[in-house]
Amino acid sequence: MKREHQNRAVNYGLRSIGATMRHHLLLTLGVALAIAGAVITGLLPPLILEKAVNLLSAGEMFPFSLALAYFGLLFVAGLLESCKQALLTVFGQKITRELRHELCQKLTLLPAGVLSMQDAGAVSSRFVSDVDTVENLFDDGVVSMIADLVQVVSIFVILFSRNRGLSLLLLVVLPLVFWYTRHVQKRTLRAQVDNRRALANVTGLIPETIRNIRTIHNSGSASWMRTRYGRYVGDSYRAIEQTNFFDAIYSPIILLTNAVVVGIVMLLSASGNPEIQSFFGMQVGTAVAVISYISQIFTPLENIGMEIQTIQSALAGLTRINEFLGQEETWKKVPGTGRAALSATDVPAVAVQDVTFGYNSEETVLRNFSLTVRPGETVTLTGRTGAGKSTLFRLLLGLYRPDAGQIRIFGQEAAGIPDNEKRALFGYVEQNFRMVPGTVLDQITLFDDGITREMAEEAAKTAELDAVIRQLPKGYDTPCREGLFSQGQWQLLSIARAIAASPRILLLDEITANLDAATEETVLKAIKNAAGGRTVLSISHRLSASLGGRQIALAPEAGESS
Ligand code: ATP
Ligand code: MG
Numbered sequence: 001m002k003r004e005h006q007n008r009a010v011n012y013g014l015r016s017i018g019a020t021m022r023h024h025l026l027l028t029l030g031v032a033l034a035i036a037g038a039v040i041t042g043l044l045p046p047l048i049l050e051k052a053v054n055l056l057s058a059g060e061m062f063p064f065s066l067a068l069a070y071f072g073l074l075f076v077a078g079l080l081e082s083c084k085q086a087l088l089t090v091f092g093q094k095i096t097r098e099l100r101h102e103l104c105q106k107l108t109l110l111p112a113g114v115l116s117m118q119d120a121g122a123v124s125s126r127f128v129s130d131v132d133t134v135e136n137l138f139d140d141g142v143v144s145m146i147a148d149l150v151q152v153v154s155i156f157v158i159l160f161s162r163n164r165g166l167s168l169l170l171l172v173v174l175p176l177v178f179w180y181t182r183h184v185q186k187r188t189l190r191a192q193v194d195n196r197r198a199l200a201n202v203t204g205l206i207p208e209t210i211r212n213i214r215t216i217h218n219s220g221s222a223s224w225m226r227t228r229y230g231r232y233v234g235d236s237y238r239a240i241e242q243t244n245f246f247d248a249i250y251s252p253i254i255l256l257t258n259a260v261v262v263g264i265v266m267l268l269s270a271s272g273n274p275e276i277q278s279f280f281g282m283q284v285g286t287a288v289a290v291i292s293y294i295s296q297i298f299t300p301l302e303n304i305g306m307e308i309q310t311i312q313s314a315l316a317g318l319t320r321i322n323e324f325l326g327q328e329e330t331w332k333k334v335p336g337t338g339r340a341a342l343s344a345t346d347v348p349a350v351a352v353q354d355v356t357f358g359y360n361s362e363e364t365v366l367r368n369f370s371l372t373v374r375p376g377e378t379v380t381l382t383g384r385t386g387a388g389k390s391t392l393f394r395l396l397l398g399l400y401r402p403d404a405g406q407i408r409i410f411g412q413e414a415a416g417i418p419d420n421e422k423r424a425l426f427g428y429v430e431q432n433f434r435m436v437p438g439t440v441l442d443q444i445t446l447f448d449d450g451i452t453r454e455m456a457e458e459a460a461k462t463a464e465l466d467a468v469i470r471q472l473p474k475g476y477d478t479p480c481r482e483g484l485f486s487q488g489q490w491q492l493l494s495i496a497r498a499i500a501a502s503p504r505i506l507l508l509d510e511i512t513a514n515l516d517a518a519t520e521e522t523v524l525k526a527i528k529n530a531a532g533g534r535t536v537l538s539i540s541h542r543l544s545a546s547l548g549g550r551q552i553a554l555a556p557e558a559g560e561s562s
Contacts, residue, residue: 009318012325013137020095031091034084035147041077043154045070046292054285084147085139092138099131102325109329111415113400117359126324130317137314145307148300155297162286165279166265170297173261177298180253181305188246189309195239201232254298262291347411349375349505349535350396355405357388357395365391368405371552375410375504378536378549387554389539393507396537397426409505423448427498427530431510433490440469440484441476444496451500463496463526465489488519492526499530506531508538 021028048070056062103126107115115123160167209216209225216222268280269287282290350373358364365388373379381389394400395407398414407414409425417425436442444456457476460466468489472478485493491511498506508527512520527536527547538547 009315009322012322013134013314013318016095016099016134017138020091020098024091024094027087027091027094031084031087031143034080034087035143038077038080038084039147039150039154041073041080042151042296043158045073045077046289046296047158048073049292050283050285050289052285053288054283057284088139088143092135095138096131096135099134099321100127103127103131103321106325106327106329110327111329111399111401113394114327116399123324126321130320133310133314133317134321136310137318141307141310141314145304145311148303148307151300152297152304155293159290159293159297163265163269163280163282163290165268165276166261166290166294168279169261169264170294173257174297174301177254177257178301178305181250181302182308184246184250185305185309188243191239191242191246195236195243198232198236198239202229202236205229205232254302258295258298261294265290265294348372348408349377349410350537351406351408351411352392352396353406353408355395355402355407357391357400357402357404359391359400366395366402369554370405373535373537375535376533378531378547379538380547380549380551381537381539381554382541382551383554385541389554390509392554393428393509393537393539396505396507397422397428423501423503425503426505426507427495427501427503427534428507429491429494429498429509429511431513433494435480435482438480439474439477440472440480440493443480443493444500446497448501456496456500459496459500460493462499462529463492464522464529465492465496465526468492486519488515488523491515491519491523495523495526495530503534505535505537508536510539510541513541 048066052062052066052070055066107123156167156170159170205225205228216225265280266287268276269282271277271280350371352369352371355366355369356364357366369388369392371379381392383389391400395402396409396414398407398409398417401415409417436446438447441453441456444459445451445453453476457466460469460476468485469476469478472484478484494511506527511527512523515523524547527538531547536547536549
């Protein structure tokens with residue numbers, strides 16, 4: 001199963017690369033040329049060095065053109081290497097942008113019910129870190145790995161042509177070096193993951209502390225919070241120490257290996273034994289080139305280790321992205337009855353028929369529930385906490401689909417109503433106001449171009465909040481922030497937001513639950529202003545908040561008929 005997921009992710013990854021390559025042919029060509037150029041120019045300088053030293057040691061003149069070629073090649077190699085990096089980054093970013101675009105589209109297509117069941121942090125890490133790992137797949141993954149492999153093999157072939165004994169020695173040493181490199185890299189990575197986890201705990205703890213600061217002081221939990229903080233910081237410190245340790249030991253051991261290999265080869269090449277000489281003997285110039293190549297071969301080897309790591313995590317990221325993109329967009333499949341039905345007056349505003357629903361398979365919240373509400377009618381729903389009142393509203397709003405039965409809003413199946421038609425249909429007021437970043441006006445319009453400033457002001461007047469808003473420093477254009485309004489006023493703002501688009505149905509969920517009697521009066525008055533001619537469904541624990549009209553009691557898991 002896991003393999004199948006991974007294969008699908010690989011396919012998906014290859015398709016994304018293929019598509020990006022097709023769209024950006026010139027860029028692809030540039031990347032390929034830069035890589036080939038960087039590898040070749042990187043290999044040539046030691047060969048020139050070999051020639052130069054051999055000429056000098058034979059007492060011949062050192063041609064100026066050779067020196068020029070040597071430094072020229074070093075310069076071009078550096079230039080091509082930067083080109084390669086820059087082009088790879090551009091290429092990776094193009095893929096990333098397309099991936100994020102696709103993810104974003106999916107996000108808007110997924111039903112709210114499906115999304116609300118998922119952990120917000122996990123979903124956003126699909127967008128951020130998983131996409132980043134896929135970008136790395138190109139920057140530091142597949143392409144660089146091919147370049148590094150070519151480099152290792154080419155150096156090896158050159159060394160084999162110069163000194164067979166050395167290449168045999170390297171056949172033993174290189175696998176050991178690679179094993180050591182992977183070992184250190186894996187340990188380092190584990191320590192880095194531990195550190196990130198510890199840091200995430202710390203960054204989570206700080207907002208938690210700020211949010212609950214009053215409770216922390218009131219309950220004397222400050223020292224407990226401090227201990228937790230200290231523990232996370234300690235975890236992070238230990239993990240960083242481990243990383244530092246591995247960082248510190250890696251390079252010296254590689255340098256030592258390098259020196260030992262060079263030492264052995266030099267000793268053997270200088271030995272008088274003709275048999276050893278046939279394997280290890282070489283000219284002075286060749287010796288210089290060989291020393292340079294040996295030190296060159298360790299770097300790509302180390303890179304390959306990291307690249308394997310990058311590819312592994314990119315595959316994991318791709319698998320998760322693929323899973324996200326593969327989720328079913330259930331509401332698209334519900335056949336809508338079209339806009340016409342929404343304006344009909346002869347059908348019930350709300351028709352709930354034998355609905356059974358549970359958020360998960362273990363627990364049923366509503367069982368065989370039925371309710372019919374005529375256009376213009378006011379209905380108050382009561383029932384003890386947990387009876388499923390708010391759940392019923394979410395079903396009416398089409399955020400979830402019932403497991404059995406039917407829900408029709410003006411004749412149209414609730415889950416099939418397109419999002420862009422919902423605001424003209426439902427005004428939904430919750431127990432708590434949910435602020436969006438922006439001004440007070442934005443809170444009412446929700447950035448909907450269809451709602452003009454006049455409409456928003458009219459809504460605020462109906463909600464009895466217009467005068468309060470006008471007294472703010474910048475009136476409707478005051479940036480919204482916590483503490484700008486009292487709890488009752490936030491509720492009035494909620495009502496203004498709900499009625500701004502003149503919806504046909506008002507859904508009021510416990511909107512006066514947290515208010516004192518006087519404020520409750522104001523809110524009820526605002527609601528009565530807003531209710532004019534509309535269908536109103538109101539949830540209330542306390543009948544005192546009733547708006548009149550019919551009362552329906554919801555018992556948990558029991559069917560209530562209208
Ligand atoms: P209250 O009067 O306290 O607001 P309610 O009648 O509105 O209660 P609901 O919020 O509809 O009750 O909850 C009904 C049941 O559904 C509860 O048992 C609750 O645990 C469960 N429930 C509510 N929301 C979810 C959710 N998002 N996921 C899983 N279960 C949920
Ligand atoms: Mg509720």
